[in-house]
Amino acid sequence: MVDLTRKFDVLVVGGGNAALCAAISARRSGASVLVLEAAPRFYRGGNTRHTRNMRCAHDSATETLTGPYTEEEFWDDLLRVTDGDTDEELARHMIRQSKDVLHWVAAQGVRFQPSLGGTLSLGRTNSFFLGGGRAMLNTLYLTAERLGVEAAYDAEVVALEIDTGMFLSATVARGGERITVRAATLIAAAGGFEANIDWLKTYWGEAAENFLIRGTRYNRGGLLKALLDNGVGAVGDPRQCHAVAIDARAPRFDGGIITRLDCVVFGIVVNKHAQRFYDEGEDVWPKRYAIWGRLVATQPDQIAYIIFDATALRLFMPSLYPPIEAADIRSLAQKLKLDTDALERTVNDFNAAVRPGTFDHTVLDDCRTEGLSPPKSHWARPIQVAPFYGYPVRPGITFTYLGTRVNKEARMVMSDGKPSSNMFAAGEIMAGNVLGRGYAAGIGMTIGSVFGRIAGQQAAANALN
Numbered sequence: 001m002v003d004l005t006r007k008f009d010v011l012v013v014g015g016g017n018a019a020l021c022a023a024i025s026a027r028r029s030g031a032s033v034l035v036l037e038a039a040p041r042f043y044r045g046g047n048t049r050h051t052r053n054m055r056c057a058h059d060s061a062t063e064t065l066t067g068p069y070t071e072e073e074f075w076d077d078l079l080r081v082t083d084g085d086t087d088e089e090l091a092r093h094m095i096r097q098s099k100d101v102l103h104w105v106a107a108q109g110v111r112f113q114p115s116l117g118g119t120l121s122l123g124r125t126n127s128f129f130l131g132g133g134r135a136m137l138n139t140l141y142l143t144a145e146r147l148g149v150e151a152a153y154d155a156e157v158v159a160l161e162i163d164t165g166m167f168l169s170a171t172v173a174r175g176g177e178r179i180t181v182r183a184a185t186l187i188a189a190a191g192g193f194e195a196n197i198d199w200l201k202t203y204w205g206e207a208a209e210n211f212l213i214r215g216t217r218y219n220r221g222g223l224l225k226a227l228l229d230n231g232v233g234a235v236g237d238p239r240q241c242h243a244v245a246i247d248a249r250a251p252r253f254d255g256g257i258i259t260r261l262d263c264v265v266f267g268i269v270v271n272k273h274a275q276r277f278y279d280e281g282e283d284v285w286p287k288r289y290a291i292w293g294r295l296v297a298t299q300p301d302q303i304a305y306i307i308f309d310a311t312a313l314r315l316f317m318p319s320l321y322p323p324i325e326a327a328d329i330r331s332l333a334q335k336l337k338l339d340t341d342a343l344e345r346t347v348n349d350f351n352a353a354v355r356p357g358t359f360d361h362t363v364l365d366d367c368r369t370e371g372l373s374p375p376k377s378h379w380a381r382p383i384q385v386a387p388f389y390g391y392p393v394r395p396g397i398t399f400t401y402l403g404t405r406v407n408k409e410a411r412m413v414m415s416d417g418k419p420s421s422n423m424f425a426a427g428e429i430m431a432g433n434v435l436g437r438g439y440a441a442g443i444g445m446t447i448g449s450v451f452g453r454i455a456g457q458q459a460a461a462n463a464l465n
């Protein structure tokens, strides 16, 4: 049983990748470390439990990566997906550090495996955790425990005492009690506020009732709110988030990776009026999958349907649920409760606009539509071979981008621009510094590992000096 009345050098709030990287790094730098995790032990680890890979720069192929991924290429990718909405100095710093962090994570016992040939084509850029995020996380917990990091579960931080940029104590709700925990420094690694539907509603209105949360129910943003209320500078647009299209039949929380649908590029996507609303073939899927949640969120009733035919069925990883199948488009419309004439018209118009080309889903191929609005720029093939299929999809929120402003030391910056004297942040809670919008697969874990490691070193140095 952890003694919460003892004063620690470093208090880490959160229990996912960012928290564990921070805790291990602080402990290895000689500090005493306490981790407070809101979830019970079984559910420890937040969204990290669901991950598969992380994106790090590297100059040459490795045992598990098929080729080099230079800092410059990483930066170009980030610039493209964020449309330039990123802090260049911080982002370049992160990318530079990502090279070494890959080895550092491995040195903590985490093992990697080659990427499976799948829909995201990430074998060159992203390192996949052997056994997935859960195995990675269990390894980090084991390493942390062996080093002497102490962890308390069912320990939600509900309030903070902060005096002009200086952390003094945290209030923890535990077993019906409120306990004051003191530490010389604070590392906030408690994720975003995506599981707090009421908070989401302040920006999205009632539409948020139709959002599904892909990860943990424990990322409710209580710590983020306490920090912002106490003068920490905010970063990021509160409406921006990583959101993908997921199977509408998924549970409200924690559906994880198996509810995601990667078949948008192989068909068309229509709204509840059976109308297309966006170019399904705009760019390669790893650079576009993360915009589809937001696109569906802006459609009536936050629902859409991916429609495809028998030629596409085996080209992508299916979701946990089977697609809805019918012998013809009109029957499919009936099963999906769509207007039959409208869906038939949409499919016919699409088919008529498809120009001949050579289909290749691994490159930006020349299969496109002509004279159709919105166009389908690549991978456009007529939907004409029975049986026909449909997947109902809803916005699946992965994480939100509103966060705490930090500098290169992972030190929080107050709203007056002054650096905090003893507060640091890592992971989703500060992801908005790097990700103003958009996403490229695997960056979430990079942000957590890089800034977690830095935050741990800096917090330890702060506490021990």
Ligand SMILES: Cc1cc2nc3c(=O)[nH]c(=O)nc-3n(C[C@H](O)[C@H](O)[C@H](O)COP(=O)(O)OP(=O)(O)OC[C@H]3O[C@@H](n4cnc5c(N)ncnc54)[C@H](O)[C@@H]3O)c2cc1C
Pocket: 013, 014, 015, 016, 017, 018, 019, 036, 037, 038, 039, 044, 045, 046, 047, 048, 049, 050, 051, 052, 053, 054, 055, 155, 156, 157, 158, 189, 190, 191, 192, 214, 215, 216, 218, 219, 220, 221, 222, 223, 255, 256, 257, 398, 399, 426, 427, 428, 429, 441, 442, 443, 444, 445, 446, 448
């Ligand atoms: C289905 C899914 C798949 C994903 N796949 C990938 C992937 O393959 N690669 C990738 O890079 N990213 C992926 N992501 C994103 C990735 O999960 C996050 O970017 C990353 O895990 C963030 O780590 P974190 O430590 O900041 O947050 P989390 O891992 O979410 O941890 C936050 C922790 O804070 C705790 N907490 C919250 N509030 C409090 C409080 N008040 N007091 C105490 N504790 C609190 C939570 O219980 C949780 O343990 C995926 C996300 C999901 C949902």
